[in-house]
Amino acid sequence: MAGLRLGPLLRHAGGSSATVWVEASRPCAAEVRCADGARGGARTFQVAGHHYAMIPVSGLTPGTATAYEVFLDDERVWPLPGSPFPPSVIRTPDEDDDAEVRVAFGSCRWAAPPAGGHDPVGPDALDTLAARLAADPEAERPDVLLLIGDQVYADEVSDATRQWLASRRDLSEPPGDQVADYEEYTRLYYESWLDPEVRWLLSTVPSLMIFDDHDVIDDWNTSAAWLADMRATPWWQERLLSGLMSYWVHQHLGNLTAAELAADPLYADVLATPDGTDALRAFAAGADAEPSSVRWSYRRDIGRVRVLMVDTRAARVLDEEHRAMLNPDEAAWLRQQALDDRESYDHLLLGTSLPWLLPHLVHDVENWNAAVCGGAKGERWARTGERVRRAADLEHWAAFPASFEALADMIAEAGSGPGAPATVCVLSGDVHHAYVAEPSWPGRAPDARVLQLTCSPVHNSVPLSIRMGFRFGWSAPARALGRLFARHARVPRPSVSWRKSGGPWFGNQFMTLTLRGRSARLRLEQARTDGTGGAAESRLTTVTESDLTA
Numbered sequence: 001m002a003g004l005r006l007g008p009l010l011r012h013a014g015g016s017s018a019t020v021w022v023e024a025s026r027p028c029a030a031e032v033r034c035a036d037g038a039r040g041g042a043r044t045f046q047v048a049g050h051h052y053a054m055i056p057v058s059g060l061t062p063g064t065a066t067a068y069e070v071f072l073d074d075e076r077v078w079p080l081p082g083s084p085f086p087p088s089v090i091r092t093p094d095e096d097d098d099a100e101v102r103v104a105f106g107s108c109r110w111a112a113p114p115a116g117g118h119d120p121v122g123p124d125a126l127d128t129l130a131a132r133l134a135a136d137p138e139a140e141r142p143d144v145l146l147l148i149g150d151q152v153y154a155d156e157v158s159d160a161t162r163q164w165l166a167s168r169r170d171l172s173e174p175p176g177d178q179v180a181d182y183e184e185y186t187r188l189y190y191e192s193w194l195d196p197e198v199r200w201l202l203s204t205v206p207s208l209m210i211f212d213d214h215d216v217i218d219d220w221n222t223s224a225a226w227l228a229d230m231r232a233t234p235w236w237q238e239r240l241l242s243g244l245m246s247y248w249v250h251q252h253l254g255n256l257t258a259a260e261l262a263a264d265p266l267y268a269d270v271l272a273t274p275d276g277t278d279a280l281r282a283f284a285a286g287a288d289a290e291p292s293s294v295r296w297s298y299r300r301d302i303g304r305v306r307v308l309m310v311d312t313r314a315a316r317v318l319d320e321e322h323r324a325m326l327n328p329d330e331a332a333w334l335r336q337q338a339l340d341d342r343e344s345y346d347h348l349l350l351g352t353s354l355p356w357l358l359p360h361l362v363h364d365v366e367n368w369n370a371a372v373c374g375g376a377k378g379e380r381w382a383r384t385g386e387r388v389r390r391a392a393d394l395e396h397w398a399a400f401p402a403s404f405e406a407l408a409d410m411i412a413e414a415g416s417g418p419g420a421p422a423t424v425c426v427l428s429g430d431v432h433h434a435y436v437a438e439p440s441w442p443g444r445a446p447d448a449r450v451l452q453l454t455c456s457p458v459h460n461s462v463p464l465s466i467r468m469g470f471r472f473g474w475s476a477p478a479r480a481l482g483r484l485f486a487r488h489a490r491v492p493r494p495s496v497s498w499r500k501s502g503g504p505w506f507g508n509q510f511m512t513l514t515l516r517g518r519s520a521r522l523r524l525e526q527a528r529t530d531g532t533g534g535a536a537e538s539r540l541t542t543v544t545e546s547d548l549t550a
Contacts, residue, residue: 001072001073001075002024002025002026002027002028002072002073002075002077003024003025003026003072003077004022004023004024004025004070004072004077004078004080005023005024005025005050005190006022006023006189006190006193006194007020007021007022007023007070007078007193007199007202007203008020008021008022008032008070008078008088008203009021009022009193009202009203009207009254010088010090010202010203010204010205010206010207011054011206011207011208011253011254011255012206012254012255012256012257012258013060013090013091013092013093013206014092014093014257014300014302015060015062015092015095016038016058016059016060016061016062016092017056017057017058017060017257017258018040018056018057018060018090018092018206018258019054019055019056019057019254019256019257019258019261020032020040020054020055020057020068020070020090021052021053021054021055021250021253021254022052022053022055022070022072023050023051023052024044024051024052024053024072025051026051027043027044027046027051028043028044028051028072028073029041029042029043029044029072029073029074030042030043030044030053030055030070030071030072031055031070031071031072031074032055032057032068032069032070032071033068033069033071034057034059034060034066034067034068034090035066035067035068036060036061036064036066037059038057038058038059038060038061038066038090039057039058039059040055040056040057040058041055042054042055042056043271045270045271045276046274046275046276046277047182047245047249047270047275047276047277047280048182048183048186048245048277049183050186050249052249054253054254054261054267055070056258056261056262057090057258058258060090060092061092062092062093062094062095063092063093063094063095063096063099064091064092065089065090065091065092066089066090067087067088067089068087068088068089068090078203083200084134085134085196085200086134086137086204088200088203088204089137089204091143091206093143093302093303094303095303096303097303097304097517098516098517099303099304099516100514100515100516101143101144101302101303101304101305101514101515101516102140102141102142102143102144102512102513102514102515103142103143103144103146103302103305103307103349103512103513103515104129104142104144104145104146104510104511104512104513105145105146105147105148105351105427105429105453105455105510105511105512105513106125106126106146106147106148106429106455106456106457106458106509106510106511107147107148107149107150107212107353107428107429107430107455107456107457107458108149108150108212108214108429108430108432108456108457108458108459108460109124109126109147109150109151109192109457109458109459109460110150110153110156110158110457110459110460110461111152111153111158111188111191111192111195111198111459112157112158112159112160112161112191113158113160113191113195120461121459121460121461121462121508122459122507122508122527122528122529123459123508123527123528123529123538124195124197124198124458124459124508124527124538125458125459125508125509125510125525125526125527125540126197126198126201126458126459126510127195127197127198127459127527127538128527128538128539128540129201129510129525129540130197130198130200130201131197131538132539132540133201133204133205134197134200141205142205142512143206143302144205144206144207144208144300144302144307145201145202145205145206145207145208146207146208146209146307146309146349146351146427147207147208147209147210147458148209148210148212148309148351148352148353148427148428148429149210149211149212149213149214149215149353149429149430150211150212150213150214150215150353150429150430150456150457151192151209151211151215151251152185152188152189152192152214152215153188153214154178154179154185154188154214154215154216154217154239154243155178155179155214155217155218156178156214156218157177157178157179157188158191160191161187161188161191162177164187165177165179165180165184165187168184174233174234174235175235175239178217178239179239179242180235180238180239180242181238181239181242182242182245182246184242185242185243185245185246186246189246189250207254208254208255208300208307208309208351209251209252209254209255209309210251210255210296210297210309210310210311210351210353211247211251211296211311211313211314211353212312212313212353212354212429212430213313215243215247216239216240216243216244216313217230217239217243218393219390219393219395220313221313221314221316221318222389222390222393222394222395223318223320223373223386223389223390223395224318224319224320225386226386226390227318237288240284240288241281241284241285241288244283244284244287244288244314245280245281245284248266248280248283248284249280252296253267255298255309256298266279266280266283287314291314291315291316291327292315292327292328292329292330294314295311295315295329295330295333296311296314296315297309297310297311297315297330297333297334299337301344301345304344304345304346304347304515304517305345305346305347305349305515306337306338306344306345306347306348306349306421307349307351308334308337308338308348308349308350308351309351310326310330310334310350310351310352311326311330312325312326312352312353312354312397313353315327315330316400320373320374320375321374323370323374323400323402324400324402324403325354325397325400325403325404325407326403331403331406334410335410338350338410338411338414339410339413339414342414342419342420342421343419345421346421346422346423346515346517346518347421347422347423347424347425347513347515347520348414348415348421348423348424348425348448349425349427349513350411350424350425350426350427351427351428352397352426352427352428353428353429353430354395354396354397354428354430355396355397355426355428355429355430355431355452355454356396356397356404356407356408356426356428356452357426357437357439357452357498358396358397358398358431358473359470359473359474359478359500360473360474360478360479360482361472361473361474361478361479361481361482362396362398362470362473362482363398363482363494364398364482364483364485364486364491365392365394365482365485366394366395366396366398366399367398367399367401367485367486367489367491367494368485368486368488368489368491369385369388369389369392369394369399370394370398370399370400370401371401371489371490371491372384372385372489373385373386373389376489376490377488377489396430401491401494404494405494405495408439408441408494408495408496409495411424411426411439411446411450412441412444412446412450412496414448415446415447415448415450416444416446416447416448417447420446420447420448421448421518422448422449422518422519422520422549423448423449423450423451423515423520423548423549424446424448424449424450424451425450425451425452425453425513425520425548426450426451426452426453427453427455427511428452428453428454428455429454429455429456429457430454430456431454431456431466431470432456432457432460432461432462432466432506433454433456433462433466433467433470433503433504433505433506434454434455434456434503434504434505434506434509434511434524435452435454435470435474435500435502435503435504435505436451436452436453436454436500436501436502436503436522437451437452437454437498437499437500437501438450438451438452438498438499438501439452439496439497439498440496440497440498440499441495441496442495442497449520449548449549451501451548452498453511453513453522454503455509455510455511455524456509457508457509458508458509458510459508459527460508462506462507466506467504467506470504471504474500474504502544502546505524505526505543505544507526507527507528507543508526508527509524509525509526509527509543510524510525511523511524511525512525518549519547519549520547520548520549521545521546521547521548522544522545522546522548523542523544523545524542524543524544524545525540525541525542525543526540526541526543527539527540527541528540528541
């Protein structure tokens with residue numbers, strides 16, 4: 001009998017359709033059956049000896065919730081026998097223009113299970129959210145969960161995964177105790193998504209995902225010199241292709257609607273063959289050779305909310321003379337999606353794993369570094385700048401000055417004039433703390449409220465050095481220090497200025513936007529532990545809540 005190895009994950013849910021992702025133990029027919037009669041089925045496809053299915057569900061009623069079960073070859077495999085959790089449900093958004101939409105987001109979830117019940121990085125915010133929803137299934141819940149980077153850590157594995165790696169190869173050989181191939185990537189997804197609470201949460205709350213660097217490797221595509229160094233190693237090619245292949249299977253497919261899946265040529269090729277490994281590997285190799293040939297970014301319209309999830313890793317131009325966060329095709333796509341039919345949305349959410357607006361000192365240092373790496377101070381400074389860039393992770397939007405300015409212009413245009421939305425929010429993670437920053441354009445005030453909302457980690461460490469550094473980075477002395485860096489490389493001031501209006505906050509956390517009509521509310525919640533020892537329990541605590549459109 002076919003067994004359920006991983007999932008189900010409820011991915012897209014909208015209108016009268018939804019998609020559910022599963023991994024089975026062998027080839028089989030996978031089916032979703034809903035309590036209201038809606039259903040859908042699909043045959044599994046094979047990649048690297050694993051069997052997956054994206055199950056399109058049709059016949060749903062907008063604005064309703066229905067429990068569902070998963071069957072493999074007509075045998076029920078979900079809910080699990082004896083499950084302590086409520087039934088998994090598919091909730092489809094109400095199509096009323098005034099319907100409320102709740103969007104929760106965060107990034108950076110290191111999924112290592114706590115040893116002996118003690119979690120050295122504190123309680124997991126997703127686990128804690130799942131526990132709250134399971135305790136009260138009728139309570140307020142997100143309509144969609146945006147996971148905006150570092151869903152898995154290919155370069156920072158748990159002790160358990162390290163032992164498993166050691167059982168299959170010599171860790172004294174590169175890449176050591178990091179993942180090396182597709183099979184090892186699957187181990188990361190098992191470790192992350194078989195967590196009982198997270199498994200149930202992802203089965204009942206739709207999710208959208210995009211990668212960041214740790215999904216492949218720290219500092220992925222930070223510079224042309226970095227990429228050349230990586231390509232010179234004997235293990236990088238397999239690591240990258242396996243990372244892209246596993247991302248396509250586990251994350252990217254679920255970002256597509258049922259209609260988009262049906263029209264996707266690679267998906268059709270994988271379905272059409274008994275083993276889709278070669279087709280997917282060729283696709284990944286093509287994406288590596290010519291990044292502009294693939295689009296990982298995507299758009300979702302949820303009621304009157306437009307979500308644009310932006311690839312800020314694979315879509316880069318790394319040549320120092322033409323350095324850009326987004327290649328020309330990707331930048332044109334983003335602009336078109338933001339400006340297309342603005343009257344159809346009230347809120348524009350730009351999901352970019354890397355923050356657009358940073359503490360002023362960090363921004364100026366990244367601008368300075370980009371200039372010196374580009375040769376503004378000569379070859380010696382360029383070599384020094386490259387070492388600093390890698391050591392200090394100087395690779396956010398500020399490290400791509402032309403792209404920073406282009407994004408600023410696009411945001412101002414999208415937020416101005418007739419048909420402008422009520423809010424334009426840039427949703428980011430990566431930097432292991434949370435804050436709110438608000439930009440302003442001299443002589444040009446957008447009609448929309450524009451905000452940088454940064455929130456991470458979901459579950460990871462926040463060292464004291466990070467806390468101190470980012471607190472200082474927002475201070476007046478840090479701003480003055482940053483201008484010294486900028487003057488050293490003769491870097492012009494950015495066309496937009498900004499101020500921190502909330503934070504910084506440190507902890508395992510996520511933010512929730514509640515959007516209705518042209519109103520928007522923001523809430524930041526952190527996972528905290530009550531009690532000690534065996535009596536300790538995690539709970540979510542509201543740290544801040546505000547009306548963004550008052």
